[in-house]
Amino acid sequence: MNFKTSLLSTAVLAGSVLLTACGGDSDNDSNNDAASNNGLDYIFTVEVTNLTYAQPLSPPALVLHDGSYVLFNEGTIASIGLEELAESGSNTSLLQEAQAYDSVFDTLAGESIILPGASQEFTLRLEADHDEELNGAHISLVTMLVNTNDAFTGEKNIDISQFEVNQFKIYSGPVWDSGTEENSESSETIPGPAANGEGFNASRENDVNKVVFHGGVVSMDDGLSTSVLTQAHRFDQPGSRIRITRTQ
Amino acid sequence: MKLKTLALASAIATTSFSSFAQELEITVSNLTHGIFFTPLLVAAHDENTFAFHAGIEASMELATQAEGGNPAPLKTLLDNANANTSANPVAAEAAAGTIDELPEGNPGFLAPGASTSLELSTDAENNRLSLTAMLLPTNDGFVGLDSWNIPTVPGTYSINLNAYDAGTEANDEIVTGGGALGIAGIPGCPGGLCGTGASGVTTIESNTKVHIHRNTLGDSDNTGGISDLANNAHRWLNPVARITITVK
Numbered sequence: 313m314n315f316k317t318s319l320l321s322t323a324v325l326a327g328s329v330l331l332t333a334c335g336g337d338s339d340n341d342s343n344n345d346a347a348s349n350n351g352l353d354y355i356f357t358v359e360v361t362n363l364t365y366a367q368p369l370s371p372p373a374l375v376l377h378d379g380s381y382v383l384f385n386e387g388t389i390a391s392i393g394l395e396e397l398a399e400s401g402s403n404t405s406l407l408q409e410a411q412a413y414d415s416v417f418d419t420l421a422g423e424s425i426i427l428p429g430a431s432q433e434f435t436l437r438l439e440a441d442h443d444e445e446l447n448g449a450h451i452s453l454v455t456m457l458v459n460t461n462d463a464f465t466g467e468k469n470i471d472i473s474q475f476e477v478n479q480f481k482i483y484s485g486p487v488w489d490s491g492t493e494e495n496s497e498s499s500e501t502i503p504g505p506a507a508n509g510e511g512f513n514a515s516r517e518n519d520v521n522k523v524v525f526h527g528g529v530v531s532m533d534d535g536l537s538t539s540v541l542t543q544a545h546r547f548d549q550p551g552s553r554i555r556i557t558r559t560q
Numbered sequence: 561m562k563l564k565t566l567a568l569a570s571a572i573a574t575t576s577f578s579s580f581a582q583e584l585e586i587t588v589s590n591l592t593h594g595i596f597f598t599p600l601l602v603a604a605h606d607e608n609t610f611a612f613h614a615g616i617e618a619s620m621e622l623a624t625q626a627e628g629g630n631p632a633p634l635k636t637l638l639d640n641a642n643a644n645t646s647a648n649p650v651a652a653e654a655a656a657g658t659i660d661e662l663p664e665g666n667p668g669f670l671a672p673g674a675s676t677s678l679e680l681s682t683d684a685e686n687n688r689l690s691l692t693a694m695l696l697p698t699n700d701g702f703v704g705l706d707s708w709n710i711p712t713v714p715g716t717y718s719i720n721l722n723a724y725d726a727g728t729e730a731n732d733e734i735v736t737g738g739g740a741l742g743i744a745g746i747p748g749c750p751g752g753l754c755g756t757g758a759s760g761v762t763t764i765e766s767n768t769k770v771h772i773h774r775n776t777l778g779d780s781d782n783t784g785g786i787s788d789l790a791n792n793a794h795r796w797l798n799p800v801a802r803i804t805i806t807v808k
Contacts, residue, residue, distance in 0.1 A: 361615040363772040365725065429727070429769030431615050484722075533761070533777060533786070543761055546774040548723070549798050553614055 352440035355560040356472060358451065360485075361431040361553040366544040368504060369552065370401030370456040371422035372466065373410075376436060376449060381415040383452040383468045384523050390490045392514075394523075397454060398462040398490035400503055400511025406454070417449065426455065446473045457551060458504030459541060462493040462519075463526045465551035475558035485552030487526040494518035497529060497539035507540045525549075582682045582710060585806040588649075588691065589675040592800050594793040596750040597670040597703060598629030598694040599648035601638075604682040609641040610707055611690040614770050618726040620741070622770075625692055626700040626726035628739030628747055629667070634692065644686050649678040669696070669750050682710070691721070691803060697749045697789055700729040701773045703801045716806045720799035725773040732760040733776060733787035746788070753793045755782035772798070 362369045375383060383406075384394050393406030407419040417438070426432050438446055450473070454466035465485040475481075493501065493513065503511040526549075530536040533543035584604070590597050603611060611634060612622050621634040631647045638645050651668035653659045653676060662668065670676055670693070688707040695701035704724045711717060725731070732744055735754045739747025746754075761777050778791030 363614055365767050365771055365774040428767040429615055429771055528775075534791075543777045544766070544774070546777075548772055548775050548796075550722070550772065 351560060353560065354438040354440070354442060354446055354558065356436050356451075356475070357557045357559055358434045358436065358453065359431050359555040359557075360426060360434070360453065360455070361555070362426045362428050362551075363553055364428050364457065364547045364551055366428055367457040367459050367547055367551070368428065369426040369465070370397070370458055371403055371424055372426070372432070372434075372453050372455040373397060373403035373406045373422070374420040374434060374436070374451065374453040375407070375410045375416055376418045376420075376438075376451055377410070377413070377416045378448045379450055379469070379471070381410070381413055381450070381452070383410070383454065384488075386488070386523050386525070388522055390492055390523050394454065394464075395462070395490055395492040395514075395516075396512045398456055398464045399493050399513065401456040401458050402512070417447075422455070425458075449473050451556065453554065455552070457487065457547065459502055459506040459545045460504075460526075460529060461495045461497065461501055462490040463487050463529075463551075464490060467554050470554070470556065472556060472558070475556070477558055477560060480555060480557035483554040483556070484550035485554055486549055487547060487551040489524050489526040491520045491522045491524055492516045495529070497531070497536060497541050499540035502540055506542075506545060509540075580684050583808040584680045584682065584689075584710070585677065585808070586680060587675055587677045587804045588670065589802045589804075590670045590672050590800070591802060592672050592796045594672055594751050594753060594790075595698070595796055595800065596672065596696045597801070598625070598696055599631050599651065599668040600670065600676070600691060600693040601625065601631035601635055601645065601647050602649075602678060602680060602689070602691050603635075603638045603643045603645040604680055604686040604689050604710065605638055605641060605643035605707075606685045607688055607707070609638065609643060609688070611638065611692050612704055612706055612724070612726075612770050614706070614724065614772070616770060617768055618728050618770050622692065622702075623700065623726050623728040624741050626694050626702040627729050627741055627743075629694040629696065630739075631692070642683070642686070644680055644682045646678050646680050649676045652678065666750070672751070689805065695723060695773075695800070697735060697746045697751075697754055697794060698773070698776060699731045699733065699744075699746055700726040701776075702726060705803060710805075711807055714807050716804060718802060718804045721801040721803060722798040723773040723775075723796060723800045725767075725771055727765060727768045727770055730763050730765045731776070732762060733778070733789050734758050734760050735788040749788075751793070753790050754788045755785070755790065756788060757784045758788040759784070759786050761786050
């Protein structure tokens, strides 16, 4: 985006929002945070669980924003940042894109893979100078199913502005297809451990170039002779579970 | 219910718990094309109790139901935690004469496209609702509802349910007739569309946590191949069931 927007975004970020990534044990951070701000800030935990059988999830990209930001829409073109995440698992470009919007309060980059059946928890904080409705805060998060061409899961535009303390909500994360890479399932194109092939490629040839719900992978066991994937890599909706709790 | 109870409900609602007895009318519909549900287990329990959680290893009791269809051990587990439980509504309806007598060998299956109803009275504190039933023919697939927060407001609520994999048995897709815990194979094929002589889809279960079922693979070979299941009869896409709950 342009220079003016970037500056604005930075100002908002410094003044009001702070996100921290936690490993499995978030207790220490939360306690320290609570002690340092007299318990006035708004604190949320976001737990992401991988519901697939054999699709590791890439380090998630989390975006904290107001109601006007949209990470993507079904039926429309994926941004280059989303394309890169969905094809390679890297969250870097997507979060750089998001930071350029003044509707984005802050972003958080997950740092490690979420294995099938495993969960990761993130803690995010809105400082106390937000109004009672948290300035309309929303969360969007996305992560790649790495043994696919361009599948990703997560959720977008989760409204957290009305959460009461100790309230939690659970969301089922669909699996989308970014529509930016042909689902060849070939060993050259699957970046995950099933093949260690290519990740991001800017070409969008031979695909629909719009985000849609994913139809699943076919796999060699189901007759796709060029596929490097097996029956174990198949999946159904939803691909992830997201549990958001307001802890303070 | 009436005014007194409702007034109490509003007072408690600020802490977001309901803690009074309720009367529920529940209908469960099998939405699949060719998968039977073994005898259903429905339970209202407190928030410290659960039948299953995705991302957590299945209990021995859940595995017993998911691998062989028997809901009794899980019912006992929940009963011992002071849950209000109801098992096998199809058999209860047959006994009451509201549906035809069950044929021999049918302990109370809910057939594809069929529905069954039950009533459940819940004690105070039992404000979470769960449901489990094995999917037949699968190795350890089950339809599940995990700890749905029973509303305090009277009304009719509808929820779509997904197919889970208990993570306790390899999905070899061989119909052996045996359903004992820890024994490979599928215990039965109520719809009669299964083949024989399969060599087996896989011998491993790498994700030992409860997860979203990746679906059956099946094949089109009725006397061999890798699966005894039919790829045009025994697949599904989530959701696989709908539960409708009327809170009186």
